[in-house]
Structures are given as C-alpha cells and as structure tokens.
Amino acid sequence: MEAVKQTTEFTPEMLAEVDRIIKLFPEGKQKSALLRVLHIAQAHYGWLDVPVMDYIARLLHIQPIEVYEVATFYSMYDTVPVGKVKLEVCRTGPCAIEGAEKIISYIENKLGIKDGETTADGIFTLKSVECLGACGYAPMLQCGEKYHEHLTEEKVDALIEAYRKNPKANYMGM
C-alpha cells in the first residue's frame, strides 16, 4: 500500500503531552519517555517511519539509532505501513483452546488477507499476537486501545462493519 506522510512534526497537543511525559522523569533522564512518545507518534501517524523517528530523536536529545533500536524491539510498534485499523487477535494457549484459530481463519477469509497482511483498500491489517491478558474472556482481539472479548463470528462481522464506516473509532487517545 501507499505510504503517504505529509509531515513528521507533532501537533501542539502532542508536544504538550511529550513535555508532560518528559517531566515525569528526573532531569537528564528524558530518554525514559521514549516508549510513550513512540506510542503517541504511532497513534497519530499509523506507523513509524524513519523521518518521524529522527524527529523523536531530536525531541528527546538522543541519537536516531537509539530510537530505531527501541522501535524495532517492541512488537507493538510498526516500522512499515499498516492499515488504518489493526485487528490484533490473541493466538496464545488459553485463547487457542477457546477457538482463537477459528476466529483468525474467519477474519482471513472475510477480509481476503492472511495473518500479517493489509487489505487492498488500506483499511484493515490482521495480526495474530501473543497473550493480551484477557484469557478468561477468550477468544479476543484488540483494536487500537479497545479490547473485544468473547468473540463470535457475528461479533467479528459487526466489528468489521463498524470499523469500515469509521476507522478511527478505535483510538481513544491522541
């Protein structure tokens, strides 16, 4: 899919939030804010490209490589483009025995993509992920900040319908 990004700058609200987060740590320890700042960038831009990571390095007065190495270590960060709506389905043991695999195949068939792929219209990405701490409410998926639990095929249908209409509905944050 096309990787369009007009700007790497943060909005004034985002910068204020970065400033607040940096102040949670002692003087000189602003690097501790990095993981949270990357989340802010990703929620806004959808994914993390090199210019945005370089911008974050400048914001935090660290080297670009320090940002890249963190962004590539943690599984929540996307350093390649993804769809507007990321469906992250838990595939780990407790969810697996409650039918996670069937849910994953169902979504694959419905959207015509495989695990890890993005639909041609750029709306949906499907990603199987490891335990999200909702094992008692399996099978489940996370979309943005929301947990969707006790999934059934009907629930998945409704979810996909709702997100198709309003892809940004999943972000409660910035």
Place this chain on the structure above:
Amino acid sequence: MGRQLLLDKVNVAGINTYDVYRKEGGYRSVEKALKKMTPEEVLEEVKTSGLRGRGGAGFPTGMKWSFIAKPEGVPRFLLCNADESEPGTFKDRYLMEKIPHLLVEGMVTSSYALGANQGYIYIRGEYMYVLRILEKAIAEAYQNGWLGKNILGSGYDFDLAVTCGAGAYICGEETALIESLEGERGNPRIKPPFPAVKGLWQNPTVVNNVETIAAVVPIINDGGAEYAKIGIGRSTGTKLISASGNINKPGVFEIEMNITVEEFIYSDQYCGGIKNGKKLKACVPGGSSVPILPHYLVCKTAAGQDRLMSYESLADGGFATGSMLGSGGFVVYDEDQCIVRNTWNFTRFYHHESCGQCSPCREGTGWMEKVLHRLEYGHGKMEDIDLLWDIQRKIEGNTICPLGDAAAWPVAAAIRHFREEFEWHVNEPVRCLEKNYGLVAEKVFEPVTA
C-alpha cells in the same frame, strides 16, 4: 466465598473514583503509616504478614524490602510491575481497572517503608486504556494530598507516575523492566548486582507486582498478624487467581490459599466445573511457565492428599509430580485438548518473546518450536521426543534470565506426563488433528516454516 481483602469493594458503584474509594475507607493505610508508624514499623508488619511476591516467584516481600541498599544521599525507587504478560494471567488488569486507587495507595505506603521518594508503575503497552485510568487516579491522589510534597504534614515526599512498555513479555522480568523504563530495549541484566543495590539509573530499587503492592494496604490497616492468620503455612493471605480455559465461569477470583484445587475447579463460587460436561484432562495452575499437571495430579498430590491452592501444595512432589502457584494463571484443559498442540503453542510464545541475548534461549526456543511443529503437523519422528527433552534440559539453568527456564519447564512437563500422546502424534497424527480441531486433512502436511 472466603475472605476478600483486595476485591471486597469491587462491586461498589464508583469505587474507581477517588470520592467513593475514600468514603469506603481508602487511604487509611497511608494515614496510619505516615502519622503513627516509622518506616521500620511498616516493614516489620509486612514481614510479620508473611506476604510473598505475587508476580510469580513468591519471594517474601518483607525480606526483599530489607535488602534495599541505603547509601546516604542516593535516591531509592519503588517500581510496580504491571507488565502482566504471562499467558493465563489477567488479574492485575482487573484490579487496576476496577480499583486503581488501591494500587496508588499501596505505592505510597510501600514507598514510605522503603524511603523511596519516587515510584513508577510500568504497565504493558497493550493496557493503554488502563494507563489512562491510573493517571486519572494519580491526579486525584495529588489533588487530595496523598502524593507530592510533605504528605499529611509528615515531612515525607512521594511522587508517582505511570509509564509503559510496547509489547514484550520479557519486560516483566525485573531487570528488563528497568532497562525498558530507561528507554532501552528490554534486555535483562546480568545479576549481580541486584536491583536492590543497582536498579533504575543504577540506584537502589525494589520491583513488586501490582497485587503484592495492593496487599500491603490490608496488611497495614489490619496488622501483619491478622493477615498471616489467613491461608495456610507459608501461603498467607489471599491470592488473586485468573481462571481460564474450558471451565464454566472463567474470571478473576480472590481466594484464601487453604481451599482445595477440587473446590476451586468444581465449586460454583469459583470455576463452576468443566464446560459442556466434559472431563478434566490437565491443568496449568500458575501461568504458562509452570509445569502442566495431568488430571490425576491436579486435585490430589502423588501421595494421595488433597491438593490445595497454596504455594507449597501446588509444588508438592517437585517437578516430578507437582507444579507451582506462579502468577496464579490457572488454565484448565478438557478431554478434547491436545497437549502437543498446546506445548507447541506455548513454545512458539517463548521463541517469539526471547530477547535473543543468550544462545541457549534464542536458538533453543526456536528449535523446540520447530520440532513441536513437525510433531503436531504429522511429520515428526519418535526420536524427536528425546530431542526435545535434550534441548529443554540444555536451556534450563544456562541463561541470563529465567525466561529460558520458563520455556523449558512446560516442554519437560508435557513429555514427562503425556509422552504417550507425543508418540501417538508420530503414529497417528491425522486422527489427532481431526479429533481435536476439525482441521482439514491437507493442513496436516503444511510445510514447516517456523
């Protein structure tokens, strides 16, 4: 239901807000500790309580606190481990979402005992909405004078903030958590030095689980001796259990640790029995890292005694016939579940989550995943079972952090107790797949790409 010390107020409307929490007696432990007790007295109460760490290892909390180094003029830190990524575990999320102020209160009281003036809650990145709940609770606590400078006029200062990870199980390991909090990759550190001496930014640091810190509140309110009366033996107090799998009532339960496993699984107060009238096949009582127990060792020990939901009883028999309470992630498997598949699934998890620093863990988890994949998908050989045994034995004890052991133990236990099922997979793989999953036969010979 037994005594509830953490979740007793969970159903009170508005308990997630400051006003209701306070009206229901919240922050009394801070008042008591800061106004009437010295930090040493708070530590003594925690020691008397017998509280053991709820993060998985069960190390006595009072003892851990007493190890913290106190060099003059060097700041100390209390970190709350809210990374909660052990498969099967979801109790911390429940507690933080429902009663966020209980954790904030516990952080203040615990930090006072340690002489720490700054604390951080490190929460997994996927729990972002819970992070926002905690930040709101912290803001309310600041507004009402429970955080900040000179709390209750006691002269004690304490600041608290939340920060987060971004999808990495390894960041639950305490030194990886510290690295991550410093804005680094989550690579565990070689110990010693231990965090109690050199932790966050090389300062003395204590890392405790969410539930451990929350438990300090009732301990200070009612006294350590009262807390120690609950439970059995060295398993004092209450424990949150996350129950999942093929049961009628999955969810989070606060139990007294003297109840039997049988009661926990079958009583309507707890799991409500096995779903769909099926039979119990196996149980992982403490999160994916602990040994799986076959049905005949779940409710009884090898000696034929009732097994209890306690640290000691679940470990009775060692790894030969016992398991561990671990993080309290209690996963129940019915007769239709395939042990080989579950072991493969868990091993894939550990391979995915290995930080990659040590070769036995990095390579060994991937190798085990491959072997288990071929056993599960019908092209394994008999020798593969011994190969797996050999690999897991060579990982265990040979790595920087315990993730290596956590990956090895489930494989060892599955082979120890279910060897016949592994053999059956070599001889009759198609039948297992059809029976367990209704997967189409062509999937059986899917090429191994792991």
